[in-house]
Amino acid sequence: MTFGAPWGLLALLALPVLVAAYFLRRKQPPRVVSALFLWRTPDLKAEAGPRFERFSRERSLLLESLAVLFATLFLADVHCGQRTQRQHVVVVVDGGLSMRAKVDGSSAAERVKTAVAALARDEHAGVMTIIESGPRPTMLAGPQLEVDRALAALEAWSPAQPAHDVTAALVMAKGSTSSTGQRVFFFTDGPLPEATTVPAEVQARSVGRVADNVALLSAQRHDEGGAATVTVRVGNFSERSREVPVTFETRGDASHLERVTLEPGATAVVRAGFKTTTPVTVSLPDDALTEDGQVTLLPSPLALVKVGFLEGLDAAAKSAVERFVAIAPSVQEATDAQLTFGPVGSTARVTLGATGATHGFVGPFFSLKGHPVFDDVQLGGVVWTAGDNQPGRPLLSMGQTVLVSETDEGVLHFNLDVAKSNVQRTVAWPVLLGNVLRLARASTPGVPRRQLMLGEDVALVTTPDAKWVLRGPGGRERPVLGVGAVTLPPLPEPGRWVLEKNGTAVDELLVLPLDPRESDLRTRGPWQVDATAAPSLASLAGGAPRAWWPVLVMLALVLADFWLTARARRPV
Amino acid sequence: MSGFDHAAVQRAAEGRRLRLPRGPHRGKLGEVRAASVGSSMELHDFRSYHPGDDLRHLDWNAVARTGELVLRVRQDEVSPRIEVLLDTSASMAVSEAKAARARELAGWLCVLARQTGLEPVLVLVGGAPRQSSGPNLLPTLATVALDGKASFSSALTRAPALRPCGLRLVVSDFLFEGEPSVVVDRLARGTSGLALVQVLDAEDVEPSGGSGARLTDAEDGTHLERLLTPDLLALYAERFTAHVGLWLAAAKRVRGSLLQVVATRSLGQLAREELAALVEVAGAGAP
Structure with missing residues (x-):
């Protein structure tokens, strides 16, 4: 018999109190009578006779003492039999992508699985809690899952997290322990950053091995006019110079091979162009970590934006906008436009013009810092002629005059008399309109960026009145909450993720298994750090769920005591 | 043993003699x-x-x-034999008054018997059966211990067979379990007259109430814990009355009598009132 919470045994102190109360209660005034049978109720006599009455109070004391005893057993978290010898083992496994690196025929993840199984045996684990570290720690098994089920969950584990700080996972594991001071086992494949704080209860062990690795560090694809330009950066994480063949493959097209020579620790950019609108696969020769040697890039054409002009727009203004539309990619003038330009007072999404008395301004202009309309816009040398202020939140102003404003509905008002200004003739003009176009494009539901690095935030555009879901590889689902431009935390798994609207695929994105910090296997290697805190007694039996049978027994005893005392008090 | 007022016995017996039954007697x-x-x-x-x-x-x-x-x-x-049976079980000594009155009553009956010209024999029933007669009778009564652990009924069954006699007087509280008619039949066997004198303590007749009490039987030591509520006291009174009624009926059945006395009253008062049926004033003759 062991106790998960030995402090619960303090409840036994209630026994002396109970016995004292019993003896105090016994001090009822005694009275010797000539005929006790005249006081005795007939039913009691018939059922139990005088002995029953004689010992009723002692029986009550016995029942109450037993009730206290069983309550104590419950509070002390008693466990009987073999089950009590089993422990709750808390394990943290490094979820970094580098755990997949295969050296000498086995990956670090496989060695971790073997080590955890051995640990469960050595520690007589009854239940386990397994946590995977990552930017966001996740519980692979548990809390306090049966060992077999926990190991089965670990068997299906496939680490693919970017480089991260393991502190959060260790803190989470510490919170999952059954008692203060319980040991936490941490398995990784490489050294911990110096800034990482390892709690004293953590026993860390590395199962990593040193290996050379050539990896893709980044990959980008640009599609325009049916042509795809793929740009990748290749890094050499080995101790010797390497000549690396980089293979580009398109669906239905011949592969394209580029060779680069890389010094140890050096990187190189490789670019290739294709006349294709299909995915392009870039691959390197297999090495220790194959995952970072092959990526498939989805087509990423710019979304087409339809532009229209409303009646009454100043000719100069319309001409200036049309000049930009003519050269901007993926822009088309159409009647069913999503981006409309119109005069002041119109229903256009962008109004252009000045009313009332106009004044020219040469600066300095004050713009709302960080607003995307003014990204990279340089207004030096600009003469801005404006009239009366337009409604909305000021985005650009000069003194009391609001030059650009935005309403709550997202309508942009350019208080600009194009004919009297030189804005349309400066470099600021295409940049300004390019930003407007980008905003319009960003309001199109879907995925603005289709290729994401591991650990990168996900930008999405959604619409109201619909259920948006990101469905990952293996059917893993991640709901998208929020309307409009939404930024999600990094997706937990590399691969293709499909954006669904009410169950229908709308767009897709690819999380590339690329992280330069995870690709560098030169610093990996075995090591071990023992826990500095001694394992506590409570941790030895805290694994099993608390037994409830003492509570049931206690309740039965209390009921029996109640029945006994109620009978004894009944006068007839 | 205290509680036996010899002078009070003599005073209460002065000028009185036992009223003998009309039926024929047996004796010397x-x-x-x-x-x-x-x-x-x-x-x-x-x-x-x-x-x-x-x-x-x-x-x-x-x-x-x-x-x-x-x-x-x-x-x-x-010359008829007179037997005076005294219950010496512990219940006769639940109070000093009850013990004293029981002894005095037995002594009083013996003195009356002598004054009537009869030879009384005192039979002690409760502990070890004892008999006493002659000059040792009153000293025996003064020293007898009322501490028998058996009830009068069970002690009577262990006692030697009662001898035929002219008159049998029994002093007891008759507060024990058992069939009264069986006990009375046994007491009435071989005698011309039977008188049962029930000596009761005031608490026997009307127990005081209050909070809880640990009620212990005077003889076997068994106990009960009870809250002495008015309801419980009323129930006790009802059962007590029924119990006495059984003894009364049993006594009548054998043409005997049951006289109830409460120990709080003096022997003189009892002789004049409750026990007047047992005696006749000397020289007055039989009614």
Whole structure:
């Protein structure tokens, strides 16, 4: 018999109190009578006779003492039999992508699985809690899952997290322990950053091995006019110079091979162009970590934006906008436009013009810092002629005059008399309109960026009145909450993720298994750090769920005591 | 043993004698007619002569008148044996008053018996059975311990068989379980008269209430814990009355009597009132 919470045994102190109360209660005034049978109720006599009455109070004391005893057993978290010898083992496994690196025929993840199984045996684990570290720690098994089920969950584990700080996972594991001071086992494949704080209860062990690795560090694809330009950066994480063949493959097209020579620790950019609108696969020769040697890039054409002009727009203004539309990619003038330009007072999404008395301004202009309309816009040398202020939140102003404003509905008002200004003739003009176009494009539901690095935030555009879901590889689902431009935390798994609207695929994105910090296997290697805190007694039996049978027994005893005392008090 | 007021016994017995039953008595030759025929001069009956009868008892006048052998049957003059049974079980000593009154009553009955010209025998029933008579009787009463652990009923079954006697007087509280008619039958066997004197403590008759109490039986030590509520006290009174009624009915059935006394009253008061039926004033004659 062991106790998960030995402090619960303090409840036994209630026994002396109970016995004292019993003896105090016994001090009822005694009275010797000539005929006790005249006081005795007939039913009691018939059922139990005088002995029953004689010992009723002692029986009550016995029942109450037993009730206290069983309550104590419950509070002390008693466990009987073999089950009590089993422990709750808390394990943290490094979820970094580098755990997949295969050296000498086995990956670090496989060695971790073997080590955890051995640990469960050595520690007589009854239940386990397994946590995977990552930017966001996740519980692979548990809390306090049966060992077999926990190991089965670990068997299906496939680490693919970017480089991260393991502190959060260790803190989470510490919170999952059954008692203060319980040991936490941490398995990784490489050294911990110096800034990482390892709690004293953590026993860390590395199962990593040193290996050379050539990896893709980044990959980008640009599609325009049916042509795809793929740009990748290749890094050499080995101790010797390497000549690396980089293979580009398109669906239905011949592969394209580029060779680069890389010094140890050096990187190189490789670019290739294709006349294709299909995915392009870039691959390197297999090495220790194959995952970072092959990526498939989805087509990423710019979304087409339809532009229209409303009646009454100043000719100069319309001409200036049309000049930009003519050269901007993926822009088309159409009647069913999503981006409309119109005069002041119109229903256009962008109004252009000045009313009332106009004044020219040469600066300095004050713009709302960080607003995307003014990204990279340089207004030096600009003469801005404006009239009366337009409604909305000021985005650009000069003194009391609001030059650009935005309403709550997202309508942009350019208080600009194009004919009297030189804005349309400066470099600021295409940049300004390019930003407007980008905003319009960003309001199109879907995925603005289709290729994401591991650990990168996900930008999405959604619409109201619909259920948006990101469905990952293996059917893993991640709901998208929020309307409009939404930024999600990094997706937990590399691969293709499909954006669904009410169950229908709308767009897709690819999380590339690329992280330069995870690709560098030169610093990996075995090591071990023992826990500095001694394992506590409570941790030895805290694994099993608390037994409830003492509570049931206690309740039965209390009921029996109640029945006994109620009978004894009944006068007839 | 304290509680026996010898002077009070003598005062209460002064000028009184036992009222004997009208039926014939059994006992030594004396002044009281016995149930058996004998050689007393007082004519009892006539009957025909049977071989073996004493020829001296033939009524020769009747023989001469009738020509038949007629025997004159005479009744013995006996001095009846009086038995006074005292219950010495512990319940008789639940209070000093009850113990004292029980002893005094037994002594008083013995003194009355002597004053009536009878020879009393004191039988102690409760602990080890004892008998006492003669001059040791009153000293025995003064020192007898009322601490028997058996009830009067069970002690009576272990006691030697009661001898036939003229009058049997029983002093007890009669507060024990058992069938009263069985006990009374046993007490009435072989006697011409039976009187049961029930000595009760005030708490026996009307127990005081209050909070809880640990009620312990005086004899076997068993106990009960009870809240002495008015309801419970009323129930006790009801059961007590029923219990006494059973003894009363049993006594009547054998032509005996049950006299109830409460120990709080003095022996003198009891002799004048509750126990007046047992005595007659000397010189007043039988009613």
